[in-house]
Amino acid sequence: xxxxxxAKRLSTLGRxxxxxxxxxxxxxxxxQGGFSVSSTALAAxxxxxxxxxxxxxxxxxxxxxxxxxxxxxxxxxADRVEQTANKNARRVDQATDDGNFLERRAKxxxxxxxxxxxxxxxxxxxxxxxxxxxxxxxxxNIKDVFDN
Numbered sequence: 001x002x003x004x005x006x007a008k009r010l011s012t013l014g015r016x017x018x019x020x021x022x023x024x025x026x027x028x029x030x031x032q033g034g035f036s037v038s039s040t041a042l043a044a045x046x047x048x049x050x051x052x053x054x055x056x057x058x059x060x061x062x063x064x065x066x067x068x069x070x071x072x073x074x075x076x077x078a079d080r081v082e083q084t085a086n087k088n089a090r091r092v093d094q095a096t097d098d099g100n101f102l103e104r105r106a107k108x109x110x111x112x113x114x115x116x117x118x119x120x121x122x123x124x125x126x127x128x129x130x131x132x133x134x135x136x137x138x139x140x141n142i143k144d145v146f147d148n
Contacts (some may be wrong), residue, residue, distance in 0.1 A: 056143045060136050067132040071125050078121035085113040 092106035 024041070041061050056139045059139050063135045063139075067128050070128045074121050074124050078117045081117040082114045085110040085117075 068142045089106045089110040092103055
């Protein structure tokens with residue numbers, strides 16, 4: 001039996017209403033679970049604040065450690081790019097003895113590659129520092145809120 005136009009629309013509307021109800025119930029359960037009051041936090045607030053301060057210090061230490069690792073990786077990558085550019089320029093220099101166009105071009109490319117590698121490394125290291133500073137400031141702000 002085929003549904004007529006009205007029955008199809010009613011069926012579609014029913015499905016949308018059921019899906020909306022299911023989503024609403026799921027959001028309600030998540031909302032209630034995320035904002036439920038912990039009786040432990042009410043019984044001993046000082047302990048939780050000390051733990052929050054320790055967690056904040058751990059986060060800041062981890063951010064500093066990861067930032068230094070990232071900067072070392074960036075510097076190593078820039079050094080490898082420069083070494084590769086120098087190796088390629090030496091190969092061209094060994095292949096040509098008279099200082100022709102190819103040799104001059106290889107030296108110019110090497111200089112340009114080294115310059116861009118340094119610029120990119122500096123820009124990326126600055127971005128890592130900025131990100132680290134933002135995270136540390138956010139942790140400090142959160143710790144200040146819990147201290148007051």
